[in-house]
Amino acid sequence: xxxxxxxxxxxxxxxxxxxxxxxxxxxxxxxxxxxxxxxxxxxxxxxxxxxxxxxxxxxxxxxxxxxxxxxxxxxxxxxxxxxxxxxxxxxxxxxxxxxxxxxxxxxxxxxxxxxxxxxxxxxxxxxxxxxxxxxxxxxxxxxxxxxxxxxxxxxxxxxxxxxxxxxxx
Numbered sequence: 682x683x684x685x686x687x688x689x690x691x692x693x694x695x696x697x698x699x700x701x702x703x704x705x706x707x708x709x710x711x712x713x714x715x716x717x718x719x720x721x722x723x724x725x726x727x728x729x730x731x732x733x734x735x736x737x738x739x740x741x742x743x744x745x746x747x748x749x750x751x752x753x754x755x756x757x758x759x760x761x762x763x764x765x766x767x768x769x770x771x772x773x774x775x776x777x778x779x780x781x782x783x784x785x786x787x788x789x790x791x792x793x794x795x796x797x798x799x800x801x802x803x804x805x806x807x808x809x810x811x812x813x814x815x816x817x818x819x820x821x822x823x824x825x826x827x828x829x830x831x832x833x834x835x836x837x838x839x840x841x842x843x844x845x846x847x848x849x850x
Contacts (some may be wrong), residue, residue: 688778689718693791696725698809699784706781706805724787753820761790768794781805782826786817792826806830806839808849814838 690710694703694820700723707719708731713818721736730736780795782788788804795802804821806814808831814822822828823843829847832840836846 689720689775690781691720691722691777691791692781692783693722693788694725695723695785695787696782699807700725700730702733702805702808703783705782705814706783707731707734718728722724722791769797772798772800774791776800779803784808784817785815786820788817789820792821792824796824796826797815802826804828805834805847808832810835 692703694700698723699839703721703723707721712720714733715785719734720725721734723730723736739840757783759810764787777795777800780800782792782802782804784807792802792804794800804818804826806818806828810818811829811832813821814830814835818828818830819838822839822844825842828839828842828844830836831849832845833846835844
């Protein structure tokens with residue numbers, strides 16, 4: 682997979698372990714694919730990135746609330762729509778050659794925008810999942826986006842949607 686990457690690749694990752702995995706991926710992919718240019722989109726403006734990797738930050742308010750009150754849900758749907766429109770407009774102007782997603786629900790708008798704009802999208806499930814996929818993984822797989830998982834125990838879910846075991850990053 683890494684040898685086939687070329688062009689402008691956008692990587693979307695949430696904070697913490699998701700961003701760490703994304704940075705490992707970019708470092709490894711850069712070694713195998715000289716033609717690629719990477720930009721990481723993340724909501725982790727406080728987390729330090731490896732040097733040499735350009736980063737753009739998602740709106741800090743784009744974190745989706747886990748609260749159950751109705752106002753929080755409405756606000757989350759509104760932010761989802763704002764982020765979706767933002768990325769569709771961005772993809773019209775600066776069309777990426779591919780998207781690689783790691784992580785939480787902040788990746789959903791960029792995934793949907795990529796799918797709408799027919800940009801190749803790949804989702805890599807976090808290595809910390811052993812028994813069940815993340816909520817993001819379940820949504821992404823059902824959207825028909827190519828998924829790779831890092832733990833064989835997730836095969837029962839992802840194989841139904843054409844996912845592939847990729848091993849650890």
